Amino acid sequence: MVRAGAGRPAGRTPTARLKDVAARAGVSVKTASNVINNYPHITPATRARVEQAIRELHYRPNLSARQLKHGKAGFLALAVPAMESPYFAELAALVSAEATRLGYLMLLDTTGADAAAERLVLDGVRTHLIDGVVFSPLALSADEIADRADQLPMVLLGERAIPPGYDHVAVDSVAAARSVTEHLVSLGRRRVAAIGRESVRGTASVRLDGYQQALAAAGLPVDPGLVRGVAQYGREDGRRAMHELLALPERPDAVFCFNDLMAVGALRACAEAGVRVPEEVAVAGFDDIAEGRYTTPTLTTVAADLEVLAREALRLLIARIEDAADGPESVQVPWALQVRESTVGPR
């Protein structure tokens, strides 16, 4: 039993069009369209008038017409390892908002960093439904990505090794990781540990590169005992690895966690062990998730410009969909080191 239109006003216009909305709101059709498409630079008063007219007329944007016009289904997909990860949730929110602004609907797909699920993305299980995919792979190798059987336009995100010929958006993780490590060394720390994934590919590999480069440049040895592998990139992985580091005969005086979630776990391990941060151990992360701005101490980290990342990924993807792209592009996203209490203490 579906309750259709309970309480619906008897005199409502059944087929309101955009020009009816515009007329009722006393604005141009273009302005009404801008409100519906969520474009910026619209005054709150205008927006309110148009929204009231939409409500009163029960107006529904005619997506079908737009789709017919462009010959598109208007669907994009974003495939990321996990929505429970704040970094990917924040990224998904920005990519979805940008897709909406551009008139596309965004399907979110979580792979759980599982190779079989990632393969389904590559093999285009949804090809007949969607126009293109933004894909952040974690489990698959460059060879497996290159070997995909599908022609769906695809933009790749992240530091995983990328097969030739793909559009790609990423942060320069080597430089950013070097910068974090240089910061720790500049504070006088001499036993700088690293917590990252046990993998020679992708994120762990490039961030490890930057870490080792900075140590070498400072004339410090790379102690393999100070580099801890983890199964995942979660809080619990960081907590466990930090407890292991704190149990070493000679403790580290600083630790660079390859993402903020692990750094949050590392902070918790220090609290459990009664180790003061940053006095005894300085802790830094990577990603600048909102959570790290409210921990005590607040978390030093690398902040990438995710709005640029979202915008560039969709620009590349839509150019590819519309066949307006030249050769593959690789876009670097700006980033900045955010120095907070976990390395320099309260100011």
Added chain:
Amino acid sequence: MVRAGAGRPAGRTPTARLKDVAARAGVSVKTASNVINNYPHITPATRARVEQAIRELHYRPNLSARQLKHGKAGFLALAVPAMESPYFAELAALVSAEATRLGYLMLLDTTGADAAAERLVLDGVRTHLIDGVVFSPLALSADEIADRADQLPMVLLGERAIPPGYDHVAVDSVAAARSVTEHLVSLGRRRVAAIGRESVRGTASVRLDGYQQALAAAGLPVDPGLVRGVAQYGREDGRRAMHELLALPERPDAVFCFNDLMAVGALRACAEAGVRVPEEVAVAGFDDIAEGRYTTPTLTTVAADLEVLAREALRLLIARIEDAADGPESVQVPWALQVRESTVGPR
């Protein structure tokens, strides 16, 4: 330029079917189907064999065939206020996983708690694409929800006032809020503050009810100065409200935040003000987001069984879609008080 099938093996079968996958994996068609549909109770070895066959044959599940068979597009939507909110991100991950298990694709829609965006959900902007929607409203009233112009099957989540006639899944927030407040009172706290949204509807209203009931039952006065309104339910809102409470001539000795994000902000405010938690002020939240298990101190909170919530919401929605439902159902989700360091200290 889309690079179609670069590196694709020359001899691949272009139109592998499920029975080909089953034959290659040496399993029944039913078992192969179970692996593809992610059903539980499949051994890792069987799963691996089927996945290898899928990969080798470049098999793609034929969603179109299934859709034709059932006369469905196979799309559901989940509309929540914000994906950056860990509670909704965790919920979205569970609802998506359950939808996938049931053979549906899940479209995630974030409204930003914005009335216009929520109205688009109600007005079925995507009706021609999706079969049903799970909707967690925040900005709209029960009357506005009842007044919607669309017949799309819809299940409502959360404590917002629900118009009659809708399927609804929620936690008993009055009882849970009463339980949190009773816990604080049982610790000997006598000035128990509350931080929640300035609104007479929805979450704030029911949690305020439970808080006031517990104070009344304990014979404690409800001091309006100890109940703080906030603009949103974010960390910064909690931080600011806590600073206001700490600046009162007579401070609270406990505070119940209506969600965990605000409690995380309240913990931060206490750290900034040098106020010890829980010795001077006990802090409790609501939601049991993962973040609150790693703060120092860890956060006392209410944990609802989100797996039950996801499962029940989809059970109700699919029954509605398949016209197999009777009258509207209201489902209560189990919850439990999680007592942690922020109210009782380290153990």
